[in-house]
Amino acid sequence: MILPVDVAITDTNVVLLSEAKVNPPGEDAPYEFVEIRGPANKRLTNLFLVAVQGNSSSAPGRLDTIVDLNGRIIGTNGLLIVAAPGHPYLFSPGTTVLLAPQLAESGGAFDNGSGSILLLGCREELDEGDDLDNGDNGRLEGLPRTAYIVDAIGWTDGGNNDEVYGGVDLSQRNFTPDAAGRFPGSNAPLSKASWFVGDLAGTNGSSLNFDSENVSGNTPTGNVMTPGVINKSRPPSRRTRSRRSRVSSVIRRTKP
Ligand SMILES: [Ca+2]
């Protein structure tokens, strides 16, 4: 998508989606969250977090949830978290916390089937319930002309004619993800390779553990969600570990 010149690009192009918990085990409220990453102490302008409906049986392209980020300031640790009032999480002191009442409503705010989460740069007013895809064909032709997609993730549950919006399709063949995380070193917006997805383990909505049976193939072993905390480093790959152990055995052999 072409960036229009009259949007405050410098304010938004370094702001990224960082984590999303869409389908907590059991009842979703008040456990859903979306973590956003950006420059520490940066004031956001013309920026919205938007959940777009993707199920063909519902209304593909409908804006189910809009959280206005205008005037919010990224935390001193580079994080802003959108969470529900009454959430159970412990955030880092440097994280900006935005409590969004939609996330506390029964069933939560984010569709557990097919849907997309967008960071949207937009100067015009958007309303929850607006359907920006009149053709139900995966294109948001109803987006205001000055709007652009800063970052996005989405997936489908495999339903016929379901849609993913924003271009980052994290759909899995064998399961519908509950949550998604960005690799800490990945700074690319609108990048599928920057993300892993998985189901969440356990029966408690506050669960931060992935179900190792249902994760994307690139998910780091033992990785957990870190709401309001900087994402954990990716563990060393098997190749790195074996090289390191070879080096240490060489060192051991050279000792007297
Ligand atoms: Ca659930």
Ligand SMILES: [Ca+2]
């Ligand atoms: Ca949900």
Ligand SMILES: [Ca+2]
């Ligand atoms: Ca539609």
Ligand SMILES: [Ca+2]
């Ligand atoms: Ca995190």
